[in-house]
Amino acid sequence: MVEQAEKHLWARLLAWCRSLAGATVIGTIVIALIVTVDRGGYVLVNTIVTGGMTALVAMGLALTLGVLNIPMFAHGEYFMIGSLTAYYVFTPIKTYMETHPESILALWGPLVTIIAAMLVGAVAGVVSEVLVFRQLRQRSRENWVMNSFLLTVGLSVLMINAHQLFFGADFKGITGYFSGMPINIMDVYISKDRAIAFLLAAVVVTGFWLFMTYTRTGRAIRAVSQDETGALIVGIGLNGIMMLTMALSCALAAIAGASLLFMYPAYPSVGLEPLYMAWFVVILSGLGNVLGAVMGAFMVALLKVMTVEYIGSGWDFVVPSALIIVILIFRPSGIFGSEVRGVLDK
Amino acid sequence: MDPKNPINKLLDLLCFTPAGLLALVVLLVLPVVPPFNQEYLIRWLISAGLIASLSIGFDFTAGLINIVNFGYAAIMGLGGYTSAILADRLGLNPWFGMFMGALTAAILGLIIGAITLRLRGIFAACLAWFFGLALMGLATKMVWLTRGPLGMRVERLFDTASNVPYYYLILAMMVTVYVICKWVKRSRMGMAFNAIGQNMEAARTSGINPVFYRVSNFVLSCALAGWLGGFYAHFYGILTPDMMHTSKTVEILAVAYIGGRGSLWGGAAIAFPFILTMELVRSSLSNLPGLHLVIYGILLIVVMIYYPGGFAAFFDTHLRKPKNKVVNYFINGTAMENR
Numbered sequence: 153m154v155e156q157a158e159k160h161l162w163a164r165l166l167a168w169c170r171s172l173a174g175a176t177v178i179g180t181i182v183i184a185l186i187v188t189v190d191r192g193g194y195v196l197v198n199t200i201v202t203g204g205m206t207a208l209v210a211m212g213l214a215l216t217l218g219v220l221n222i223p224m225f226a227h228g229e230y231f232m233i234g235s236l237t238a239y240y241v242f243t244p245i246k247t248y249m250e251t252h253p254e255s256i257l258a259l260w261g262p263l264v265t266i267i268a269a270m271l272v273g274a275v276a277g278v279v280s281e282v283l284v285f286r287q288l289r290q291r292s293r294e295n296w297v298m299n300s301f302l303l304t305v306g307l308s309v310l311m312i313n314a315h316q317l318f319f320g321a322d323f324k325g326i327t328g329y330f331s332g333m334p335i336n337i338m339d340v341y342i343s344k345d346r347a348i349a350f351l352l353a354a355v356v357v358t359g360f361w362l363f364m365t366y367t368r369t370g371r372a373i374r375a376v377s378q379d380e381t382g383a384l385i386v387g388i389g390l391n392g393i394m395m396l397t398m399a400l401s402c403a404l405a406a407i408a409g410a411s412l413l414f415m416y417p418a419y420p421s422v423g424l425e426p427l428y429m430a431w432f433v434v435i436l437s438g439l440g441n442v443l444g445a446v447m448g449a450f451m452v453a454l455l456k457v458m459t460v461e462y463i464g465s466g467w468d469f470v471v472p473s474a475l476i477i478v479i480l481i482f483r484p485s486g487i488f489g490s491e492v493r494g495v496l497d498k
Numbered sequence: 499m500d501p502k503n504p505i506n507k508l509l510d511l512l513c514f515t516p517a518g519l520l521a522l523v524v525l526l527v528l529p530v531v532p533p534f535n536q537e538y539l540i541r542w543l544i545s546a547g548l549i550a551s552l553s554i555g556f557d558f559t560a561g562l563i564n565i566v567n568f569g570y571a572a573i574m575g576l577g578g579y580t581s582a583i584l585a586d587r588l589g590l591n592p593w594f595g596m597f598m599g600a601l602t603a604a605i606l607g608l609i610i611g612a613i614t615l616r617l618r619g620i621f622a623a624c625l626a627w628f629f630g631l632a633l634m635g636l637a638t639k640m641v642w643l644t645r646g647p648l649g650m651r652v653e654r655l656f657d658t659a660s661n662v663p664y665y666y667l668i669l670a671m672m673v674t675v676y677v678i679c680k681w682v683k684r685s686r687m688g689m690a691f692n693a694i695g696q697n698m699e700a701a702r703t704s705g706i707n708p709v710f711y712r713v714s715n716f717v718l719s720c721a722l723a724g725w726l727g728g729f730y731a732h733f734y735g736i737l738t739p740d741m742m743h744t745s746k747t748v749e750i751l752a753v754a755y756i757g758g759r760g761s762l763w764g765g766a767a768i769a770f771p772f773i774l775t776m777e778l779v780r781s782s783l784s785n786l787p788g789l790h791l792v793i794y795g796i797l798l799i800v801v802m803i804y805y806p807g808g809f810a811a812f813f814d815t816h817l818r819k820p821k822n823k824v825v826n827y828f829i830n831g832t833a834m835e836n837r
Contacts, residue, residue, distance in 0.1 A: 302798070303799055303803070309748055476628055
């Protein structure tokens with residue numbers, strides 16, 4: 153009996169490995185290992201840290217695409233909101249810590265900062281859903297994908313320049329959340345900030361996945377993404393779910409922005425790079441596929457790190473764009489495909 | 499007011515109403531009227547004219563077949579760089595180079611269109627965007643060809659320091675772009691575009707091949723962008739990869755949509771007052787950087803939600819149908835499509 157189950161499992165695993173998704177994932181891991189052996193461990197570390205954070209942004213983007221059918225162009229701006237909030241919350245904490253080094257905030261300050269950024273990001277998401285997207289949804293659902301896309305373009309311009317207007321265009325950054333020596337693992341030095349950022353990403357992705365899979369609300373969100381009318385029939389409140397989705401996806405972007413504040417200081421157009429990366433990921437892994445976005449994020453991160461490593465910095469837009477174009481030609485629905493056809497059919 | 503009148507026939511051929519003609523005449527005499535005869539104001543007018551022409555070309559795709567070409571500025575930049583490089587390396591006449599720019603832009607448009615336009619609209623927007631990003635990256639990194647972010651010096655079209663000849667040139671180009679787009683829109687092809695834009699399945703059922711028409715629309719629109727890019731290069735005299743940035747596309751897009759999608763003339767009509775006001779806001783309130791772009795964003799959102807037809811729809815519903823015969827002639831002309 154056990155043997156049979158084991159055999160069945162192996163057969164399924166083999167089939168997955170032979171499918172395109174499995175082949176790409178395995179290929180990515182092999183390439184990552186080869187590059188690591190060739191150039192040293194820091195490539196792997198960079199890939200994992202960048203990938204973890206890209207996964208957060210891309211997951212939010214995939215969620216808005218799947219549930220609300222909005223191709224979000226303004227998602228990077230919630231990243232920007234996160235980093236801006238983190239800067240303004242963390243700076244007073246830091247000055248307080250200088251006078252009270254033994255305070256409990258030394259350990260918990262960064263966490264408080266990131267939670268504050270998450271909350272502000274969620275509120276920003278709710279506000280833009282209520283003030284902008286719901287207004288359009290009530291008026292016209294005709295040609296929704298294109299129109300909402302243009303709305304997000306306007307939103308992006310608005311937020312970038314409002315940042316410049318109210319907070320100035322200078323770089324508002326910190327040197328790091330944690331001071332102290334970097335951690336040494338197998339001759340690779342990882343700063344504490346990077347390690348914590350990756351851990352945080354892992355925790356958030358796992359928590360998010362559990363939420364989507366095992367809670368009633370998560371199931372409701374997935375139901376709406378599969379079929380809006382059907383969800384309405386079984387008694388799911390659409391407005392609430394859409395607001396919640398928007399809050400969640402914007403909060404994810406804001407977490408990424410806050411925990412990467414030491415790498416990307418807050419300035420008006422800081423969100424553009426994560427936005428491009430997230431779009432690469434979402435197209436690569438299939439529009440609206442949330443779990444695929446996590447795997448896709450590591451692939452895009454590896455691709456980017458490799459481009460910088462072998463070709464030179466500055467090419468890291470050209471090579472991924474070229475690859476995405478090739479993928480779009482041959483696999484318009486992405487590598488992992490997507491069970492959510494909504495966006496594609498409208 | 500007789501449609502057989504030669505003047506009316508000419509107007510009909512050029513797709514202008516008497517009111518449109520009057521607006522054009524106003525634009526023609528503007529550089530000699532006092533506040534506008536200063537060089538910096540003429541420069542603003544030229545940039546408004548360029549945005550107006552680009553918004554016509556953009557609207558040709560966005561308004562008619564409902565596909566947002568998100569790499570429009572990059573395609574314009576490709577035209578500009580082609581023309582500039584040909585003039586610089588091969589000594590090609592810039593007037594001819596501008597057409598070569600249009601040709602390369604059209605070829606790129608053909609490639610993008612052939613790849614994406616068999617898919618849904620949002621893919622075309624994304625892919626054109628990625629093409630734009632890749633082009634901008636290439637222009638930044640191929641320093642041996644484009645001098646990258648340092649900027650490439652380009653020979654100017656006219657030998658004078660005055661900006662007035664450029665102003666008349668861009669007006670002429672704007673009218674040309676408008677007339678070309680309008681002629682295509684009037685033809686059988688334009689009807690097919692309209693049908694595809696309104697309902698693709700219905701159009702396909704009535705025997706229209708959507709891929710062919712969408713690709714040809716896309717190619718024409720890209721070619722116009724490349725041609726105008728040539729003007730950009732030879733007017734400003736310097737090219738940086740920044741001109742291909744997505745924010746430039748957003749600028750064109752905002753003007754086209756506030757003007758009214760699908761109308762072709764709306765963007766051109768709104769561009770002049772709009773760009774002048776924005777430049778005025780930017781230069782007079784320079785202690786508030788970014789304010790004019792905040793206004794941009796808010797206007798775009800408000801128009802998209804509350805008034806999706808833009809200025810053109812406002813004009814059509816409130817001003818198009820006057821009781822008075824003379825006024826009616828003035829606004830609508832005698833063309834059949836306006837009745």
